[in-house]
Structures are given as structure tokens and as C-alpha cells.
Amino acid sequence: MGETGDRWMATSQASAAAGARRAGAEAAGRALAGRAPALVVVQSAGHLDHVEVLAGVRSVTGEAPLLGGSATDAFGAEGPATDVVVTALGGSGLRAATAASSDPDVRARGVEVARALEHVAGRHRLLLLLPDGLDYSQDQLVRGVYDVAGPSVPVVGGGSSAVVGRERTALLHGGEVRRGGVVAAVLASDRPFGVGAHHGMRPVGDALVVTGSTGLEVQTLDGEPALDAYLARLSAPSAAHYDASAFAAFAQLHPLGLARRRREEARVVVGADLRNRTLQFVTPVPQGGLVRLMEGDTGSVLEAARTACDEAVGGLGDHAPAGLLVFSCVARRQLLGEEGVAAEVASVREVGGSATSVSHSFGEIARTSGYAGCHNQTLVALAV
Amino acid sequence: MPASATSQAQLVEFVAATSSSRSEAEVVGAAAELAATTIDAEVALLLDGEEVLSSTGWAPGADVGPLVRALGTCGSATVDLQDLGPVTALAMPVPSLGPGGQLVVARLDDGFEPAERALVMGMARLLGVSVDAARALEGERDARAEVEATAGERLRLLAALREREMLLTTLLEVQRAISHRRPLEEVLDLVARGTSASLGDVPVALVLQSGPAGDRLGVVASTHPALTATTGDDLVALAARAVTAPGTSSERVGGEVRLAAPVHLQGRALGALLARVAPADVEAAEGLLAAFAAHASIALGDADTAAITRQAFYDQLTRLPNRALLLDRLERALARRDATGRSTALLFVDLDRFKQVNDRYGHAVGDRVLAECAARVEGCLRADDTAARLGGDEFAVLLEDVTSEGHAVEVAERLVHAVSAPLRSLGIELGVGASVGVALAADGAGDAHALLGEADLAMYRAKAEGGGAVVVFHPSMHAERTDRLALEADLARAVDREELVLHYQPVVDLRDGRVLGAEALVRWQHPVRGLLGPDVFVPVAEATGDIAAVGRWVLREACRAAVRWRVTAPSATVAVNVSPRQVADPGFVALVRDALRDARLPPEALVLEITESMLLPGGAPVLQRLEELAHADVSVAVDDFGTGYSSLSSLRRLPVDELKVDRSFVRDMGDREGLAVVRAVLDLARALGLRCVAEGVEHAEEAALLARLGCERAQGYYFSRPLPEGALLEMLAERAAAPRPAPVPVPRQPRRRPARAERRDPAGAPRG
Known part of the structure; x- marks a missing residue:
């Protein structure tokens, strides 16, 4: 647990070997340690009965504001990934309220949850967004939030994840398990929050012009069929040209970088239409844009993780961090491998201490300046 | 990436996004958000005076008055806004929306770089173009609802749409030229041509500072050179005036209007984009001209591009275009x-x-x-x-x-x-x-x-x-090529991945059915395509050069395999095909020696099969290799004999030990001529003291016939198809353990190895 002044944050984890409900109760019990939290965040492995997990957690936390979601992997204060991770924060000067929306219009969802800001005042406010990771319109969600929250409220979050094809994603809000939509929390504090986001990929080679794109599907790059241009420039192995799963594995290591003001933003290629030779994304790649191929290695990716955490802590100004809430893109696992993933978590723990939670997400959100806030292949850290 | 390079890309993205809007309301409604995305600013507003037409990052209902006043006429300001604190704001006019129309962008923490200012100007101008196009579309719809559209209106609509489409296409083209680092002159040429095309093929010229000290203005690109030649000075003068003017300037000359939009670099105007249009088109043209001038500014602004793109267009060696x-x-x-x-x-x-x-x-x-x-x-x-x-x-x-x-x-x-x-x-x-x-x-x-x-x-x-x-x-x-490339890539790794496998086709003694040895034939167990035969991948390997690695592996593996067989059949031999390329390699003989030594296989157990073409004059420099191999006691067989037009005299001279009668001759033994040919080959072999193996024996009749002709050895499907090593070992065990009675009586030939007896030490002394 981390404590600075009377601000506290604690993370605990539990295995569900003896039952989901028990795991929830155990993790919550240790995280709260008898205190009243301002906010509880729960990550629950995709294969669990989330209703049971939630019941276990709430048996300890009562009616305290709660939100969370499913995660392929979540790490608490120590050890490898576990089934249930509960993070609790509290202390005077910290207030929170949660909201949820399943409006079919994604932008309207953002507007709806951002209205929670009306209920919580404070000198520094932040919106924590946990959308359904399989909903590919996170950029619209962030815009909706921005419509209400404006530039002075930073937005942070990560999409709920699950093992695709075997598990369903889920979101948790209060005592409810929800499928689809978004859950959010407004955090208000008398101290600033710190946010950092980095991916660690580097652009290589010449830029390509996105000559044909509908946003989430890119048809042509430099006038050539996008898939072929992409594979040719990367000298991809033969299997990636015609086998969907080989392509997917390859593509996770080679996102595109969209030229933006400050840096290249990573855009993960999530799939390809092998017949029409197009590339598919979860965050838009606009027509007319300039993209470059990106590459990274364990070193650069781990360094980025560290930088993001340091940046987040730096944002706290003179205050020491009570803890770190970190979202790391599932796509990073492919590049890092098991050892790398463990190293990433260790690095985060070095910065955040024992009150750190790392969960793997589908898509990350971090908007602290400028207009855009959706990230791929990134590690986003929130320091409290 | 330099700011100007990103800004170029952003402008094109902006155009692409606005091009899809269908109505003025849509264009206006999306404008602020698009601008904020493009320039990455927290706040963007599209204003008509103090009326907010669309906004993002701006609290609804908040008063824009202080911002508008602070921006004033100069278009930029640092303002302390109530909820946001100090912001840096930049505004550019959008005349299509009226005299008070402007696009405002603001950042909380950063200012705007010069390239970004040009970008905002471009966006504002293009917004105007999009609004006009959208209005034309709507006008057309209304007109059609009421009356039959006149040809003139239709043309106007088409022109507006074409303009917008062409704008996007042209900008994409310019964008590609820039990102492919074409020479700057070419890029500017493209800008001039694009402007001209978008304005209806009017004469366009780009006048910039030139000369060693950048102290003169000169025409750097023109779509109508003849025109430029006669009016060049006037254009330069107009450009000079335009450079000092804040926006687009125009002057009337005769029945036409000359427009000039300044082009900037690092915030300094250093030339102008000029166009000559009809008076009726001035309003529409001004916006476009300014947009293209902004784009030219951005292109110029990339100093790196300017330096790097001074490439020669011609290949130095041949003087041909590159x-x-x-x-x-x-x-x-x-x-x-x-x-x-x-x-x-x-x-x-x-x-x-x-x-x-x-x-x-x-x-x-x-x-x-x-x-x-x-x-x-x-x-x-x-x-x-x-x-x-x-x-x-x-x-x-x-x-x-x-x-x-x-x-x-x-x-x-x-x-x-x-x-x-x-x-x-x-x-x-x-x-x-x-x-x-x-x-x-x-x-x-x-x-x-x-x-x-x-x-x-x-x-x-x-x-x-x-x-x-x-x-x-x-x-x-296309499909062939993709497939081939995939195969090449896979083949490059096939040896390392141990995907190659040898199958062995037994060579039998026609007199008693004993298995004398086997020919090693390489196959590739491709993880996806299955078992591939050499006809599929050997030509590919020859082309890529992987044949060396493949050949090396085959040779070494065959030697190791032979050692294993010789436990059961101590005199068995293994035959390995080698390509002309392999033989030509100076290290080939050393490779063979090493393979033998590492496998501990006696050299007389190895037969190397070469193609007949290698014996031709002008073929690989093979004589020396063959002599070295002979010196190492390795046998050499001539494969597919009869198909390669070798001369008899070369056959006499060269140290080969065996002829393999090509399968086509064996197949044709059915007719008299074919039979005569085979008999001739066998006689030839006998005369020269060479072994002879008939290939491709598929029927009992062929086997019997060959035996009668005195052929001693054969291989083919009749005896066995190529086998994996396990099956070959079984066959050797059977055939070696119990020698069978001869299938057909054959006149015995005295066996000798005359080739060896005649072999010379390469140093010159005969060997005993």
C-alpha cells in the first residue's frame, strides 16, 4: 500500500482456485484493510464468473464507488498474473463518482458518462474510462467525453480485454456486470494527477501516403494495395501473405506510425482482408495521412514503459505517488514475450511501489493535451 | 519528422475528410473538430463574427467576444480565457462564410510553428472551397426540385465537384512526390499544374526568390511557358507586390484578372503563386489559389526535403534517366x-x-x-x-x-x-x-x-x-510471383529447419535382384504445402543460390545414410546428383572429401551423378574437378546419358565411371530403332569399360530386355519407387540376407574398373 499524507492506494490480488466469490472478497479485504475507499477498481480474468467476483468484492466494499472490467492478464502488487486484482484508493481530498452507458451511439456514451463530472467538484479532476475493448470506436468515445469535459479534464483508461474466441469481455459497475458500452469514474483531488503514455516503437524507412482509407480500413498505401505494400516493405514471411493467424502474429509486432505533431502514433494492424488486400485497424488511419512502418524491441518497449511511469509520477509535481494504475496494450505481449511482460511489470512496480496494478488492455486512452487521446500498443500510467 | 512534413500530411488529411461532406451544414458542423484533429489543438472554433458555427473544446454558450477582440485583425494572440487559462490562438479568415467568417484554433501549452500557421491558413481556405462546393450541391438539389436544371447550373455543379475531387487528388499527388523526395522543382511544378487544373486549366506560374543570394524573384514553375516568356517581367512585378500584401491580391489586365497569393517560408513571404483567370471566376479562384500557395509554402518549409531532394535524375554510368x-x-x-x-x-x-x-x-x-x-x-x-x-x-x-x-x-x-x-x-x-x-x-x-x-x-x-x-x-x-516469392523465402530456411528429406531409389543388379545401392533424391517436407519434389524447388534454389546449401546438405546426408546402410549391406553405394553450379565451385572437391570423412564413408561408396551437358565444350570447367574426384576415388556417373550430345572423344578422355541410360531410351525400346539405340549405348559403355545403369525401368518386359542385352544394373518403378530410409533399409535387409536366384539368365561380363586403372594422378604420373 502507498500512503502520502493521508492519501492512500492499495492493490491486492487473489487466485480464484477456491472460487470466484472468495477471490473477490480476499483481494478486496486485503486492499481495503478496514479503510473506506473513495474508489474501487477491479480487474477480473475473462474466464471467471464476474457476478461472483463482484459479489465477493462488494461483500467487503459495500456501496463504495466501483468500476472495473475483464482482463486477459492483471498483476497486483506482487507475483505473476492472477485472477482477481482489486485496487482501492482513498484519503481525504479524494472523491469519486462512477457512471456507465450503453448508448448505441458511441459518442453519446462519452457525453453521458462525462456528465458525472457535474456531481464531483475539485481543483483537479480526472476521468477514468474503461470501455469494452472489443468496441472499436474508442476515438468517438473520447470525443464524446471531450464535448462535455473539455480540455481541462485529463482522460485515462484502457479497454477491457479477454481471450478472443474463448472469453467474452465484461465491464463492472457498482454491483452490475455489463456487456458492452463503457464504465467510467470521475476522480477529484486537491492534488494533481499524473498521466504518462508511451509505446517504444520507432519509425523505420520511408513514409507512405494513405491514398485510400475509410478510417478503420486502409485500402491503398502509395497507390498500392495496402496489405501488399505493408508486407513487401517489411519482407514478411510467406505465411503472413496468405494465412490469417500468421498475419495476425506478425502484424502485432509491426504497427504503423501515423505522423502527428509530437510523435508517431502507433496504429496496430488488427487484421487484413486477404482477398481485397486491405488492412484493418481499431483506431482510424485517415486518408491523406503519412504513415511509416514501426519496429521495436524488448529494450525500447520496456524503456517506454518506464518513461510512461516516470512521466506520470512527474505529473504529480512535488507529491510522492500513492500508487500507479497502469494499462498495457495486449499487443505488447507479442513483442515482449513472457519474460518481457514480467520485466515490464517489475519496472512499473519499481516506480509505483506496492500499490501498483497493471492490466492488459485492448486499446489505451490518455488525453492530457491536444485533441486526440486514443492509443494502440501503448502503456498508459496513472499516478495518484 | 519535421513539422512541415507532418503539416503537409495533415493538410491532405483535412482535405480528404472535408471532401466527403455533402451539405454546407455538414461541412460547417464538422469543421472545428476536423481542424482540432488536424492541427492537434485543444480548442477550435468556426466563427461568423461572434456567432459560433461549430466548436470543440469550447464550453457551449461561453462568450467568444474576448477571444475575437484579442485576435483582432492580425489573427493571432495569447489570451487568458476564463476556464482554460492562458491560450495561444490563431485565426484565419474563411470568406465563404461571410466577412466575419474565420477559423480559430488555440492551444493551452504550446504556440504554433510557422509551418503550422501555413497549415491553418490552408485549412481555412479549403474549408471555404468545401463550403462552396457543398452549397453548389445543395443549390443543384433545390434547383432540380423546382425546375429543370439548366446546362449552366449543371456545369457549375460539376465544376465544383471536380474541383474538390481534383484538389484531393492533386494534393495526394503532391504529397506522394514530397514523401518520395522528388526534387523540389518537381514538387513545385506539380503544385503549379495542380493549381492550374483545379482552376480550369488556366495559366499558373510560381515566382520565388532565386539567384545565389536569393535577391531576385524569378519564375520557377509555369504551366504555360510560352506565356511566361512574354509576360515574365510583369509576373515578377506582380509577385513582388503580392509578397508585401497580406492576402491574395489581384490586378486587372485587359479582359482578365491576375491573381497572386503569397508563398511563405519560415514566416517570411518569398514569392507568390500566380494565376490568370476570367473576372467571373475571381472569387472562387482566390480561395483555391491561397490553399495551393499554403501548400507550396509547406513544401518549401521542409528544409531537409529541399536539401536531400537535389538528386540527379540521370544514371551516371549510362547517362540514361534513372x-x-x-x-x-x-x-x-x-x-x-x-x-x-x-x-x-x-x-x-x-x-x-x-x-x-x-x-x-x-x-x-x-x-x-x-x-x-x-x-x-x-x-x-x-x-x-x-x-x-x-x-x-x-x-x-x-x-x-x-x-x-x-x-x-x-x-x-x-x-x-x-x-x-x-x-x-x-x-x-x-x-x-x-x-x-x-x-x-x-x-x-x-x-x-x-x-x-x-x-x-x-x-x-x-x-x-x-x-x-x-x-x-x-x-x-501476380499469383505466380507471390507464390514463388513465398517458396523462395521458405526454401532459404528449409535446410536450417531440417525440412529437407532424402528418399532413395534402389539400383538393382539385373542378374540376381540384389540391391547394389540407391540414388538419393531430395524432397522438401514443406510445413504447409506438403511433400514437394525437386522439380518444384530445385529450379528455385538454382535461381536464388540456395542450391549450394541444399546440395551440401544432400551430399552430407547421403553419405551419412550410406554408412547406416552398409551395416546391413557392406558394399552398397549411394548416388548423389550434383549440379553444374556445384561442380564449378572451386571448393567442391574439398566439400566431397569433408562429407566422406565426416561420415566415415569410403570414397568408393559414393557416386556423383553429373549431367551430360557438363561434358560439352564450353560447359563448366569440369575436367579438373573430375580428375580430382577420380584421384579421391569417388565415382562419377553421367546422368541422362544420350540426351546431351556429348562427343564420344570427350567420353573417352574424361574420368567417368558410369553411364546412366536416360529413361526415354528405355521407354522406347519397344520399337526396333529404340532397341538399337540402347544396345549401342550398352556396347559403348562396355567398350570404354564403363558401368551402365538403365533408368526409368517400369515394366518386367523392359527389365528382361535389358538383361538380355547384357545390361547389369537398373533402377525404376518396376523395382521400387524412391523410398524413405527406413523402407530402404528393410529392402536391403531382405535382399542382402537372401540373395535371390537370377530373374533372367544374362551372359556374364568380365568386370573391371578400367577408368580407375587409366586414371592419372593430376600431377602426371600414372597410378598402379
């Missing part, structure tokens, strides 16, 4: 095609034997050969055609005006002929020859890179046919 210039000309040619029934053709020319010449005579001669070939290629072409050197020994020829495919093929054949002629001037008797791929631009379609790719694929096929061929592209070649 790839960049070829592609440029090809793109222009494709764009210029119209419905005259004439087409554009691209020939991809690859010299056939250049590498051999280069390796044999050295690079200095190689360079002169390239230059000579380049000159010969050019000599076959008309004045309007372009020959280019793409690199290495690859050339391309652009035929801008061909009447038919046959015409292009004819030119290609002429080229091949010219390049195949001996290079006597360089003292080389042979010509290098060429393979040519031909691709014609299909009607309507016209992508330079695609066409080049198609010609390349066709050339590839021409090469595969052995060189000297002309092949016309066919769409199926």
Missing part, C-alpha cells in the same frame, strides 16, 4: 492517354549473362558493357520513347505511343537482338542477351508502379524460359 525520372514520365504518359486507341507500353529489360561477364572480365569491363548495352537499347527507340536504367543490369523502356501489343513486342524483340550481338568492341565474343517483360497500360487504368511491377513479372517469366525471350504480362503472373 528510375525516378522514368516513373515520373510514365505517370505523365499514363495521365495523357486519351481515347485515340493508342496505348502506353513498358518494357522491363534484364540482361541475361551480365553477371558472368562481370565475374569473368571484372567490373571495369562490366561497366563498359552496361554502357554499350544502354546505347544499343536507345538505338532501337524513337525520339519520344524513354530508356532508363533501373539499377544493376535492369533497364526499362517506356513506349509512349504504341498501336498494339504486337508493336511493343516487336520493339522488345529488336532490343533483344541488338543486345545479343557480340560485344566485339570490348573484345568479348559473346553478346550478353536480354530477357524482356512487356506490359501495356490497360484502358482506363493507369498506375505507374503497377505497370512497372507487371512488366517485371513478365520479365521474370521470360528469364525462367531460359533468356532471350520476350513475354507479355498476364494477370495470372
Whole structure:
């Protein structure tokens, strides 16, 4: 647990070997340690009965504001990934309220949850967004939030994840398990929050012009069929040209970088239409844009993780961090491998201490300046 | 990436996004958000005076008055806003929205760089264009709802739509030119042409500072050079005036209006984009002109681009245009095609034997050969055609005006002929020859890179046919090529991944059915495609050079296998096929020795099968190798004997031990002539003291016939198909353990190894 002044944050984890409900109760019990939290965040492995997990957690936390979601992997204060991770924060000067929306219009969802800001005042406010990771319109969600929250409220979050094809994603809000939509929390504090986001990929080679794109599907790059241009420039192995799963594995290591003001933003290629030779994304790649191929290695990716955490802590100004809430893109696992993933978590723990939670997400959100806030292949850290 | 490079991209993205809007309301409604995304600013507003038409990052209902007043007429300000604190704001007018129309962007923490200011200006202008286009669309819809649209209105609508579409296309084109680092002059030329096209093909000129000290203004790009020549000074003067004016300026000359929009670099105006338009078009043209001028500004602003893009357009060695210039000309040619029934053709020319010449005579001669070939290629072409050197020994020829495919093929054949002629001037008797791929631009379609790719694929096929061929592209070649590339990539790793496997076809003694040994045949257990035979991948390996690794593996594995068999059958031999390329390698004999030694296989257990073509004069320098192999006690067999036209005298001279009668002769034994041929070969072998193995025996009759003719050894499906090692071992166990009675009585021949007795030590002394 981390404590600075009377601000506290604690993370605990539990295995569900003896039952989901028990795991929830155990993790919550240790995280709260008898205190009243301002906010509880729960990550629950995709294969669990989330209703049971939630019941276990709430048996300890009562009616305290709660939100969370499913995660392929979540790490608490120590050890490898576990089934249930509960993070609790509290202390005077910290207030929170949660909201949820399943409006079919994604932008309207953002507007709806951002209205929670009306209920919580404070000198520094932040919106924590946990959308359904399989909903590919996170950029619209962030815009909706921005419509209400404006530039002075930073937005942070990560999409709920699950093992695709075997598990369903889920979101948790209060005592409810929800499928689809978004859950959010407004955090208000008398101290600033710190946010950092980095991916660690580097652009290589010449830029390509996105000559044909509908946003989430890119048809042509430099006038050539996008898939072929992409594979040719990367000298991809033969299997990636015609086998969907080989392509997917390859593509996770080679996102595109969209030229933006400050840096290249990573855009993960999530799939390809092998017949029409197009590339598919979860965050838009606009027509007319300039993209470059990106590459990274364990070193650069781990360094980025560290930088993001340091940046987040730096944002706290003179205050020491009570803890770190970190979202790391599932796509990073492919590049890092098991050892790398463990190293990433260790690095985060070095910065955040024992009150750190790392969960793997589908898509990350971090908007602290400028207009855009959706990230791929990134590690986003929130320091409290 | 430099700010200006990103800004160019952003502007094009902005245009692309606004192009899809269908109504003025849609354009206006999305404008602020698009602007904020494009420039990455927290706040964006589209204003008409103090009315907020659309906004983002701005609290609804908040008062814009202080912001508007602070921006005033100069268009930029740092303002302390109530909820947000201090912001840096930038505003650019959007006249289409009225006199108070402006686009405002603001950042909380950062200012705006000069390239970004140009970007905002561009966005504002393009917004105006989009609004106009959208209005024209709506007007058309309304007009149609009421009355039949007149031709004039329709034209106006079409013009507006075409303008917008062309704008996007042109900007994408400029964008690509910039990102491909085309010379700056070319980029500016594109901007001028794009402006002209978007304004209805009016004369456009770009006047910039030039001269060593940048102290003069001069025309750097013009769409109508003749015009520029006569009015050049006037244009320069207009540009000079425009440079000091804040926005677009115009002056009336006779019945026309000359417009000038300043072009900036690092915030300083250093020239202008000029256009000559009819008075009625001035309003529409001003916006577009300013947008293109902004784009030109951004292009200029990338100092790195300017420096790096000073590339030569011509290949230094051959003085031919290089790839960049070829592609440029090809793109222009494709764009210029119209419905005259004439087409554009691209020939991809690859010299056939250049590498051999280069390796044999050295690079200095190689360079002169390239230059000579380049000159010969050019000599076959008309004045309007372009020959280019793409690199290495690859050339391309652009035929801008061909009447038919046959015409292009004819030119290609002429080229091949010219390049195949001996290079006597360089003292080389042979010509290098060429393979040519031909691709014609299909009607309507016209992508330079695609066409080049198609010609390349066709050339590839021409090469595969052995060189000297002309092949016309066919769409199926794409799939072939992809497949081939995939195979090549996989093959490169096949040895390391242990995907190669040997199967063995037994060689039997026709007299008693004993298995004497086996021929090793390589297969590739491809993880996806299954078991592939050598006919599929050996040609690929020869082309990529992987044959060396494959051949090495086969040789070593075969030796190891033979050692295993000889436990059961102590005198069994293994035969391995080797290619001319392998034999020609100076390290070949050492490789064979090492394989034998590492496997602990006695040399007489190994038979190397070479093709008959290697015995021909002008074939690989094989004599020395064969002698070295003979000296090492390794047997050599001539495979597919009878098909290669070797001379009898060479056969006598060369240290070979065995002839393998080609399967086609065995198959044809059914008729009298065929039988006579086989008998002749067998007699020849006997006369020269060589072993003889008949290949491809498939029926009992053939086996019986061969035995009667005195042939002692044979292999073929009749005895066994090629077997995995396990099955071969079983067969050896059976056949070695219990020698069977002879299937057919055969007159016994005295066995000797005369080749060995006649072998000479390479040093010259005969061996006993």
C-alpha cells in the first residue's frame, strides 16, 4: 500500500482456485484493510464468473464507488498474473463518482458518462474510462467525453480485454456486470494527477501516403494495395501473405506510425482482408495521412514503459505517488514475450511501489493535451 | 519528422475528410473538430463574427467576444480565457462564410510553428472551397426540385465537384512526390499544374526568390511557358507586390484578372503563386489559389526535403534517366492517354549473362558493357520513347505511343537482338542477351508502379524460359510471383529447419535382384504445402543460390545414410546428383572429401551423378574437378546419358565411371530403332569399360530386355519407387540376407574398373 499524507492506494490480488466469490472478497479485504475507499477498481480474468467476483468484492466494499472490467492478464502488487486484482484508493481530498452507458451511439456514451463530472467538484479532476475493448470506436468515445469535459479534464483508461474466441469481455459497475458500452469514474483531488503514455516503437524507412482509407480500413498505401505494400516493405514471411493467424502474429509486432505533431502514433494492424488486400485497424488511419512502418524491441518497449511511469509520477509535481494504475496494450505481449511482460511489470512496480496494478488492455486512452487521446500498443500510467 | 512534413500530411488529411461532406451544414458542423484533429489543438472554433458555427473544446454558450477582440485583425494572440487559462490562438479568415467568417484554433501549452500557421491558413481556405462546393450541391438539389436544371447550373455543379475531387487528388499527388523526395522543382511544378487544373486549366506560374543570394524573384514553375516568356517581367512585378500584401491580391489586365497569393517560408513571404483567370471566376479562384500557395509554402518549409531532394535524375554510368525520372514520365504518359486507341507500353529489360561477364572480365569491363548495352537499347527507340536504367543490369523502356501489343513486342524483340550481338568492341565474343517483360497500360487504368511491377513479372517469366525471350504480362503472373516469392523465402530456411528429406531409389543388379545401392533424391517436407519434389524447388534454389546449401546438405546426408546402410549391406553405394553450379565451385572437391570423412564413408561408396551437358565444350570447367574426384576415388556417373550430345572423344578422355541410360531410351525400346539405340549405348559403355545403369525401368518386359542385352544394373518403378530410409533399409535387409536366384539368365561380363586403372594422378604420373 502507498500512503502520502493521508492519501492512500492499495492493490491486492487473489487466485480464484477456491472460487470466484472468495477471490473477490480476499483481494478486496486485503486492499481495503478496514479503510473506506473513495474508489474501487477491479480487474477480473475473462474466464471467471464476474457476478461472483463482484459479489465477493462488494461483500467487503459495500456501496463504495466501483468500476472495473475483464482482463486477459492483471498483476497486483506482487507475483505473476492472477485472477482477481482489486485496487482501492482513498484519503481525504479524494472523491469519486462512477457512471456507465450503453448508448448505441458511441459518442453519446462519452457525453453521458462525462456528465458525472457535474456531481464531483475539485481543483483537479480526472476521468477514468474503461470501455469494452472489443468496441472499436474508442476515438468517438473520447470525443464524446471531450464535448462535455473539455480540455481541462485529463482522460485515462484502457479497454477491457479477454481471450478472443474463448472469453467474452465484461465491464463492472457498482454491483452490475455489463456487456458492452463503457464504465467510467470521475476522480477529484486537491492534488494533481499524473498521466504518462508511451509505446517504444520507432519509425523505420520511408513514409507512405494513405491514398485510400475509410478510417478503420486502409485500402491503398502509395497507390498500392495496402496489405501488399505493408508486407513487401517489411519482407514478411510467406505465411503472413496468405494465412490469417500468421498475419495476425506478425502484424502485432509491426504497427504503423501515423505522423502527428509530437510523435508517431502507433496504429496496430488488427487484421487484413486477404482477398481485397486491405488492412484493418481499431483506431482510424485517415486518408491523406503519412504513415511509416514501426519496429521495436524488448529494450525500447520496456524503456517506454518506464518513461510512461516516470512521466506520470512527474505529473504529480512535488507529491510522492500513492500508487500507479497502469494499462498495457495486449499487443505488447507479442513483442515482449513472457519474460518481457514480467520485466515490464517489475519496472512499473519499481516506480509505483506496492500499490501498483497493471492490466492488459485492448486499446489505451490518455488525453492530457491536444485533441486526440486514443492509443494502440501503448502503456498508459496513472499516478495518484 | 519535421513539422512541415507532418503539416503537409495533415493538410491532405483535412482535405480528404472535408471532401466527403455533402451539405454546407455538414461541412460547417464538422469543421472545428476536423481542424482540432488536424492541427492537434485543444480548442477550435468556426466563427461568423461572434456567432459560433461549430466548436470543440469550447464550453457551449461561453462568450467568444474576448477571444475575437484579442485576435483582432492580425489573427493571432495569447489570451487568458476564463476556464482554460492562458491560450495561444490563431485565426484565419474563411470568406465563404461571410466577412466575419474565420477559423480559430488555440492551444493551452504550446504556440504554433510557422509551418503550422501555413497549415491553418490552408485549412481555412479549403474549408471555404468545401463550403462552396457543398452549397453548389445543395443549390443543384433545390434547383432540380423546382425546375429543370439548366446546362449552366449543371456545369457549375460539376465544376465544383471536380474541383474538390481534383484538389484531393492533386494534393495526394503532391504529397506522394514530397514523401518520395522528388526534387523540389518537381514538387513545385506539380503544385503549379495542380493549381492550374483545379482552376480550369488556366495559366499558373510560381515566382520565388532565386539567384545565389536569393535577391531576385524569378519564375520557377509555369504551366504555360510560352506565356511566361512574354509576360515574365510583369509576373515578377506582380509577385513582388503580392509578397508585401497580406492576402491574395489581384490586378486587372485587359479582359482578365491576375491573381497572386503569397508563398511563405519560415514566416517570411518569398514569392507568390500566380494565376490568370476570367473576372467571373475571381472569387472562387482566390480561395483555391491561397490553399495551393499554403501548400507550396509547406513544401518549401521542409528544409531537409529541399536539401536531400537535389538528386540527379540521370544514371551516371549510362547517362540514361534513372528510375525516378522514368516513373515520373510514365505517370505523365499514363495521365495523357486519351481515347485515340493508342496505348502506353513498358518494357522491363534484364540482361541475361551480365553477371558472368562481370565475374569473368571484372567490373571495369562490366561497366563498359552496361554502357554499350544502354546505347544499343536507345538505338532501337524513337525520339519520344524513354530508356532508363533501373539499377544493376535492369533497364526499362517506356513506349509512349504504341498501336498494339504486337508493336511493343516487336520493339522488345529488336532490343533483344541488338543486345545479343557480340560485344566485339570490348573484345568479348559473346553478346550478353536480354530477357524482356512487356506490359501495356490497360484502358482506363493507369498506375505507374503497377505497370512497372507487371512488366517485371513478365520479365521474370521470360528469364525462367531460359533468356532471350520476350513475354507479355498476364494477370495470372501476380499469383505466380507471390507464390514463388513465398517458396523462395521458405526454401532459404528449409535446410536450417531440417525440412529437407532424402528418399532413395534402389539400383538393382539385373542378374540376381540384389540391391547394389540407391540414388538419393531430395524432397522438401514443406510445413504447409506438403511433400514437394525437386522439380518444384530445385529450379528455385538454382535461381536464388540456395542450391549450394541444399546440395551440401544432400551430399552430407547421403553419405551419412550410406554408412547406416552398409551395416546391413557392406558394399552398397549411394548416388548423389550434383549440379553444374556445384561442380564449378572451386571448393567442391574439398566439400566431397569433408562429407566422406565426416561420415566415415569410403570414397568408393559414393557416386556423383553429373549431367551430360557438363561434358560439352564450353560447359563448366569440369575436367579438373573430375580428375580430382577420380584421384579421391569417388565415382562419377553421367546422368541422362544420350540426351546431351556429348562427343564420344570427350567420353573417352574424361574420368567417368558410369553411364546412366536416360529413361526415354528405355521407354522406347519397344520399337526396333529404340532397341538399337540402347544396345549401342550398352556396347559403348562396355567398350570404354564403363558401368551402365538403365533408368526409368517400369515394366518386367523392359527389365528382361535389358538383361538380355547384357545390361547389369537398373533402377525404376518396376523395382521400387524412391523410398524413405527406413523402407530402404528393410529392402536391403531382405535382399542382402537372401540373395535371390537370377530373374533372367544374362551372359556374364568380365568386370573391371578400367577408368580407375587409366586414371592419372593430376600431377602426371600414372597410378598402379
